[in-house]
Amino acid sequence: MQKQRATRYATADDAGQVSSDPQPARVVHKRDFIDAVVAATGAKKSEARPIIEATLEQLGQxxxxxxxxxxxxxxxxxxxxxxxQRGGDVITLRLRRRAGR
Incomplete structure (x- = not known):
């Protein structure tokens, strides 16, 4: 029998709560991310896409x-x-954010 351990996960409502039955992480795909940035800025998608892609590339590098x-x-x-790994590098990142974000 496999022992289940508590997993730490965060959402906007309950950041940092510990749960023994965690919800799967919501995946934000690049196209959805681009759409959200376009909606937030009012920029044209054709202008925003290459800038966002270059930004993501620089962050990855x-x-x-x-x-x-x-x-x-x-x-x-x-x-x-x-x-x-065979499929690519696996990077574990520690991200520290200000409270309330």
């Missing part, structure tokens, strides 16, 4: 290089663990 990110309002992130 910085994390792969083991650099610490200080990107308000996202927060301060650093690589805790990095593993090389």
């Amino acid at each position: 910085a994390l792969s290089a083991g650099q610490t990110l200080a990107v308000p309002p996202l927060g301060r992130g650093r690589v805790n663990l990095e593993k090389d």
Whole structure:
């Protein structure tokens, strides 16, 4: 019998709560992310897409290089663990955000 351990997860309503029956994490796909940025800024999708993609690429390169990110309002992130896998690198990131975000 497999022992179930408490898993820490966060949502906007209950950040940092511990649950023995965690909800699966909601995945935000790139197209949804781009749509949200376009809606928040009023920019044209054709103009916003290459900028967002370049930003994500730079964030990925910085994390792969083991650099610490200080990107308000996202927060301060650093690589805790990095593993090389057959399908690609697995990077565990510690992200510290200000309270109330």
